[in-house]
Amino acid sequence: MATTSPLQPVPPRHSRLTHTQQERFLAWALIAPAFLVVFALIFAPIVRAFWMSLHVIDLKRPALGQPFVGAGNYLDILQDATFWASVGRTAYFMVVSISLEVVLGVAVALLLNQHFKGRGLLRALVLIPWALPITIDAIMWKWIYNPTYGALNSLLYQMGVITSYRTWLSDPVSAMHMVIIADVWKTTPLVILLTLAALQTIPPALYEAARVDGANAWRSFWSVTLPLLRPVLTIILVIRTMDAFKVFDIIYIMTSGGPSDGTKVIAYYTYLEAFSFLRQGRGAALAWLMTLFIGMMAFLYIRLVNRETEY
Amino acid sequence: MRRLLPQVGLYAAALLVAAIILAPPIWLFISSISSSAELLSVPVHWIPEAPTFERYVQVITATGGESAANFRRSLLNSLAVALLVTTICITVGALAAYSFARMSFAGHGNLIYVLLLSYTLPPIMLVIPLFRVMGDLGLTNTIQGLVIIYASLIMPFAIWILRSYFQTIPADLEDAAMIDGCTRLQALARVILPISAPGIVATALFCFLASWEEFLIALIFTSSPAAKTIPVAIAEFTGRHAIDYGMMATGGVIAALPPIAIALVFQRYLISGLSSGAVKG
Numbered sequence: 292m293a294t295t296s297p298l299q300p301v302p303p304r305h306s307r308l309t310h311t312q313q314e315r316f317l318a319w320a321l322i323a324p325a326f327l328v329v330f331a332l333i334f335a336p337i338v339r340a341f342w343m344s345l346h347v348i349d350l351k352r353p354a355l356g357q358p359f360v361g362a363g364n365y366l367d368i369l370q371d372a373t374f375w376a377s378v379g380r381t382a383y384f385m386v387v388s389i390s391l392e393v394v395l396g397v398a399v400a401l402l403l404n405q406h407f408k409g410r411g412l413l414r415a416l417v418l419i420p421w422a423l424p425i426t427i428d429a430i431m432w433k434w435i436y437n438p439t440y441g442a443l444n445s446l447l448y449q450m451g452v453i454t455s456y457r458t459w460l461s462d463p464v465s466a467m468h469m470v471i472i473a474d475v476w477k478t479t480p481l482v483i484l485l486t487l488a489a490l491q492t493i494p495p496a497l498y499e500a501a502r503v504d505g506a507n508a509w510r511s512f513w514s515v516t517l518p519l520l521r522p523v524l525t526i527i528l529v530i531r532t533m534d535a536f537k538v539f540d541i542i543y544i545m546t547s548g549g550p551s552d553g554t555k556v557i558a559y560y561t562y563l564e565a566f567s568f569l570r571q572g573r574g575a576a577l578a579w580l581m582t583l584f585i586g587m588m589a590f591l592y593i594r595l596v597n598r599e600t601e602y
Numbered sequence: 603m604r605r606l607l608p609q610v611g612l613y614a615a616a617l618l619v620a621a622i623i624l625a626p627p628i629w630l631f632i633s634s635i636s637s638s639a640e641l642l643s644v645p646v647h648w649i650p651e652a653p654t655f656e657r658y659v660q661v662i663t664a665t666g667g668e669s670a671a672n673f674r675r676s677l678l679n680s681l682a683v684a685l686l687v688t689t690i691c692i693t694v695g696a697l698a699a700y701s702f703a704r705m706s707f708a709g710h711g712n713l714i715y716v717l718l719l720s721y722t723l724p725p726i727m728l729v730i731p732l733f734r735v736m737g738d739l740g741l742t743n744t745i746q747g748l749v750i751i752y753a754s755l756i757m758p759f760a761i762w763i764l765r766s767y768f769q770t771i772p773a774d775l776e777d778a779a780m781i782d783g784c785t786r787l788q789a790l791a792r793v794i795l796p797i798s799a800p801g802i803v804a805t806a807l808f809c810f811l812a813s814w815e816e817f818l819i820a821l822i823f824t825s826s827p828a829a830k831t832i833p834v835a836i837a838e839f840t841g842r843h844a845i846d847y848g849m850m851a852t853g854g855v856i857a858a859l860p861p862i863a864i865a866l867v868f869q870r871y872l873i874s875g876l877s878s879g880a881v882k883g
Binding site: 317333418558 | 624822
């Protein structure tokens, strides 16, 4: 093998390996580089993070050393009300933003599936929020929400909706909802694009049949469209749940977890523990807890994808 | 009348959607060309009286102060990182994807799911354990450091999409090439890769977009203008006490242009990539 380049055909009579052995070798050789990179920079760090999570690693108090505490960090976290509060906020963010994204996304996809002039243009416009980097989405909305110079206050005031300027991001409850709006604006297009692709595979004959049977548009949406959208909607839900659970960038830029911790979601809490308070053992334990949850979602995703493609 | 009314409703809905999509980015753009005085006027000046592209010139030529120069630097950093990551992910990823698509052996096929799991990791999971290691290796605050982390994070995704493209190509084509005397790798290079060009383009675009917008890892591992990417530069900007809103908006528009241009130009590729990568599996 050393003298023949892999790009040269190997004459079978010179080769010491059987054809199947060569194939097997090649199959593994082709994935080796990718696997090495992923192993060194993903799997090794994960294992190291697990090992760290079993120790107290407090970079602000080096005198403590790094004592092994077993499941200590995990037990501490699970008994910590701050942790559960951040889990609750994350859950709220996930449920509200994903519900809005799915409802709005399906509605706009149905619209884009109709025939009207300018449909192609509108479909292209949908790509803009999808392509916009999330950090830019965050600064854009933060500027719109600006309490003094922001466009939102000015617009609502000029329309007579509000009688005085609001400080949208200064109240914990309002801040969470404002962040959700910024997220929904950016992410609904993904739902639109995926749903629209699925809608276009539905044969028009099915709608014909429903109409012949006397179904109106509303009825045929519930009995024809929605059941056929179920596979894509399931996958959207799982992908979005995994992503929304990790929400960080938009929180970091728009609210820094505030005000009064009102937007301190789990990823931001983990970030603060590991890089602000420098309690890296605890941070690693938090990261592992997050990963366990997301891993469960991923498992579900693979199961669903396999089932959908089988039937 | 019965046919007209739904038509009017349809166009009204379409206009509303278009307005909701366009208003925020248009406002960002208007802010970037408004004078500083107008940006700080209450109520808002919706249409700038003396629009100016001066800030764009400042960023492009790196003149007119530190923030313009830093923006330009971070744009170039982002560009270098995204191009390198894309190149690595496509070349290394295509080989692995071909192996997964065509050459299944016991245990081998399941590895793709292991790879895929890594894609679901929260980035903070990697940042904590790599924090010290990257420092020890002298890779903190370098473009190279970001490139290797991004490449390993995005690679599984690239393999996943490329594999699903390769699987759509009939195996007969390679079989024919191999009967004619090609090796597998020659068949890959001369038959599979040219046919799957659209898939490769789509994958490359996804890799580019993903590295262009990554934030958390860059936030932790870069600390000086030498390696900061555009999301970090922008985020830092908003954290200051006296924010130059005009410059912030300009940086935002410039950073948004490459991904939006890519999305609009390569619409078809991206949409087919989205549905084959994320839906069909």
